[in-house]
Amino acid sequence: MRLDSVSVIGGGAWGTALAQACAMAGRAVSLVTRDAAQVDEINSNHTNSRALGTQPLHGAISATTVAAPADIVILAVPAQSSRAALAALDPDLLASKPVVLSAKGLETGTLDRQSEILLDMAPDAIPFVLSGPSFAADVAAGRPTAVTLAGDDASQTSLLAAALAGPSFRPYAADDRIGVEIAGALKNVYALACGAVEGAGLGASARSALIARAFAEMARMVSAMGGSAATLTGLAGLGDLTLTCTSVQSRNYQFGMALGRGQSVEAIISGGAKLAEGVATTPVADALAKSLDVEAPLIAAVQAVLSGQADITTVVAGLMSRPLKRED
């Protein structure tokens, strides 16, 4: 498997940060964005100001609007856009190629994970999932970051992890693709909840209780969906859950804070909120929990708030009055 060149699809914060990580790892990187002005800026000024402000980009990154063949493809568009972005690519670019899925979300309507979308659109592609505690700004600035890279073939996954690893970006190879995907998607739902706890002024104790119960709920979801709950002790589980559920830097946490202050979803979005993947993923996760008969009161609570069925006070009172139970 040749792993010299990388095509990153998506010129937002995460696509640009992953392009930077790959360039720092010694790969030749093509960053594919649909915005011609962004292409000009990246190629002439080595910045992508809309995505990452003044962060200087590595000279090994070149931008384009049209994807060219590469040894590795990284998909870095929002979860709800993955299918359209794949459909716009020449299928030959994906056939038998390692495709790294980096979006954290479940698809509206189909309830699909990112790798299910990929295999639907490009059955010959080789899916890998990259997830873990990693803000784009940190990765792009070369601050130390560690993530999980999950794939079906252990030796291929280790080779790919080595090809993407650089001085400040450390992928750990893993084999539980489903567990990593579900963890990455659900942590955004719980980050909305934790942000809401902060926005509503419910205190740090409540937030930590929420994180711990979210971890237990996530384990039930992962197991029911065919993944391994043990995966959640790693970077994609505990690592990303704690980062996103405690950082004001997280867009999902910020969205949750606005909910906690009493703003409606519509008002937050029309006020220019950045991408918060948990908003689209919550109803999908709620539907999956119900169809799989998984006890998921926290996902249901976030769904009740997002859909306007209940306010935060009512939802918290409901959670606190559930029958007492053993912790396991």
Ligand SMILES: NC(=O)C1=CN([C@@H]2O[C@H](COP(=O)(O)OP(=O)(O)OC[C@H]3O[C@@H](n4cnc5c(N)ncnc54)[C@H](OP(=O)(O)O)[C@@H]3O)[C@@H](O)[C@H]2O)C=CC1
């Ligand atoms: N930012 C972060 O710190 C991290 C993000 N992620 C995940 O990465 C994913 C992307 O997030 P992020 O980059 O931050 O989001 P951004 O909002 O910063 O960027 C999204 C990018 O995707 C592009 N895009 C949207 N739809 C399409 C499409 N159909 N075809 C091509 N390009 C498209 C947008 O283009 P345009 O501007 O033209 O609309 C934009 O460049 C999310 O799932 C997120 O959870 C994961 C880890 C860290």
Ligand SMILES: O=C(CO)COP(=O)(O)O
């Ligand atoms: O996934 C992330 C960090 O690991 C980014 O989180 P937000 O999308 O909430 O900003």
